[in-house]
Amino acid sequence: MGDRGVEALFGVIYPPQVAIVGFxxxxxxxxxxxxxxxxxxxxxxxxxxxxxxxxxxxxxxFLAEIGRLLQTPEAL
Incomplete structure (x- = not known):
């Protein structure tokens, strides 16, 4: 949603989903x-x-790893 100008969001999961990440x-x-x-x-x-x-x-x-990868994109 960041590409639409939203600064923060809190996703809702519905079965059978296990997780959702919001950027x-x-x-x-x-x-x-x-x-x-x-x-x-x-x-x-x-x-x-x-x-x-x-x-x-x-x-x-998981979130810490996302942060690490975004801060060091050469690791992708």
């Missing part, structure tokens, strides 16, 4: 880099998951 619009935000505040492109990424199938820990690991 918000990339916006400039103040960010601390090497001790200084600078403008950086930032996007909100959300995950909704069925906890009967997977736990929140695995979801957190």
């Amino acid at each position: 918000g619009k990339v916006v400039q935000r103040p960010w601390i880099v090497d001790g200084s505040v600078t403008a950086r492109p930032v996007a909100t990424v959300t995950l909704a998951a069925d906890h009967r199938v997977s736990d929140g820990h695995r979801g957190g690991l």
Whole structure:
């Protein structure tokens, strides 16, 4: 939905879905880099998951990996 200008979203899953990932619009935000505040492109990424199938820990690991890959695209 980020391509439509939505900054953040929270998806709803319906059986038999297990999870859904939402990507918000990339916006400039103040960010601390090497001790200084600078403008950086930032996007909100959300995950909704069925906890009967997977736990929140695995979801957190998945989101962390998405963040790592987006910050180092050469790893893709």
